[in-house]
Amino acid sequence: MSNLWTYREGTLSxxxxxxxxxxxxxxxxxxxxxxxxNETDNAHVVVDTGWWIFGKKRxxxxxxxxxxxxxxxxxxxxxxxxxxxxxPDFDExxxxxxSNRGVYDEYYGPFGW
Numbered sequence: 001m002s003n004l005w006t007y008r009e010g011t012l013s014x015x016x017x018x019x020x021x022x023x024x025x026x027x028x029x030x031x032x033x034x035x036x037x038n039e040t041d042n043a044h045v046v047v048d049t050g051w052w053i054f055g056k057k058r059x060x061x062x063x064x065x066x067x068x069x070x071x072x073x074x075x076x077x078x079x080x081x082x083x084x085x086x087x088p089d090f091d092e093x094x095x096x097x098x099s100n101r102g103v104y105d106e107y108y109g110p111f112g113w
Contacts, residue, residue, distance in 0.1 A: 004061040004108055005041050005101075011065050012075075014038045021073045023047050023060075025081045031058075033075065042097060045075070046090055057090040061108050078111070 012018065021033045023045070031049040034057060043062035049055065060077055067076040077084075088103045096104075 003041065004063040004105065005043055007038070007043050007062040007065060011068050012036075012038070012043075012062070016068065016070070018045065018068065018073075018075055021068075021075045024074050024076045025079050025084055026077075027080050030077075030081050030084050042101070044096070046092075047084065049084070057092065058084050058087045059090040059096070059104055060084070060087075061104060064108065064111070083111075 007013070016038075018033050018036050023030050023033060031047045033045045034048040035046040037043055037045075045060050045062070045065070047058050047060055049058060060079070064077045064079055065075055066078050069075075088107055094100065
């Protein structure tokens, strides 16, 4: 199992700005990247799901990202739309660090990337 909070080799690097990229779940487009970070052991993207789940934002750990297509501005994730829909709500007012990301570790940990 790889680290949930680290980008897979060959997907994204510190040089990549993916804000605004479409997010492709296993079964289709789910939204656009609203924010991203390359923080060591805390890398993730925040997806604005728009109308699909009523404008909710979802945090997706870097380990779920399987590919980045910079030419077409798309990022692929190893999750279904339903898995993203049922993920914990993202609270923009709270900082995310190793001490308060437990709800995400619990939700995404069993996927075993």
